[in-house]
Amino acid sequence: MKIRLTRFINTWLCIGLVGLVNVVDAWSQEQDGVPELLQDRNMDRAAARLYQNARKNFDEKAYWKAARELIILLDYYPAFSQVDGVLYHLGESMYQMTMYKSSAKMFRFLLTKYPQSEYAAEALYGLQQIAYQTENYDEGLKLFSGIAAKFPGDDIIDGARYYAGMSYYSQRDYDNAIAALSKVRARSKYFDHSLYTVGLAYLKKKWLIRPSLRCANC
Incomplete structure (x- = not known):
């Protein structure tokens, strides 16, 4: 029952x-x-x-x-x-x-x-956000691949790119972080923080190549 x-x-x-x-x-x-x-x-x-x-x-x-x-x-x-x-x-x-x-x-x-629900994209995006919040970055990136393949033009795509980029950044994969975050469009609420994190990622890359560039804010 x-x-x-x-x-x-x-x-x-x-x-x-x-x-x-x-x-x-x-x-x-x-x-x-x-x-x-x-x-x-x-x-x-x-x-x-x-x-x-x-x-x-x-x-x-x-x-x-x-x-x-x-x-x-x-x-x-x-x-x-x-x-x-x-x-x-x-x-x-x-x-x-x-x-x-x-x-x-x-x-x-x-x-x-x-x-086939109209909420399928949002549900996948919700799972991606949960994966990021629980530090399950690999799972989150798999979910992002599914979102990008099935719903490339959906409203949630910028958020999905943002969380993918942040997952890459957390894994210190700065090249992929920059690639994902650079695709977040200016109209997105994630745009400003994406730009900021792209800048940090470039600084991290420079630091990895030249440790002498380390600074307190990097």
């Missing part, structure tokens, strides 16, 4: 984020055995209203509130027509709360169940 996540709402309020992590993990483990439910228009409209409210909280960066509502939505409306969007926003809410393990589970579940 599918786990009813809403049993734990009062518990969440008492034990905070740790309880939310456990509930999300339990939900993702149980969903493979859940049969497809028939669509019901009234239920879908109710789910759409709840989703709209959750997205409002998400846009206002109230990630805890958004996550709670999104989990309720997944529990009571598993046949919701926009469930892939629910999974994405839940995964991103978890990421913003640094709950990386649970966030990754949501993104992977989305990609497995809905590979």
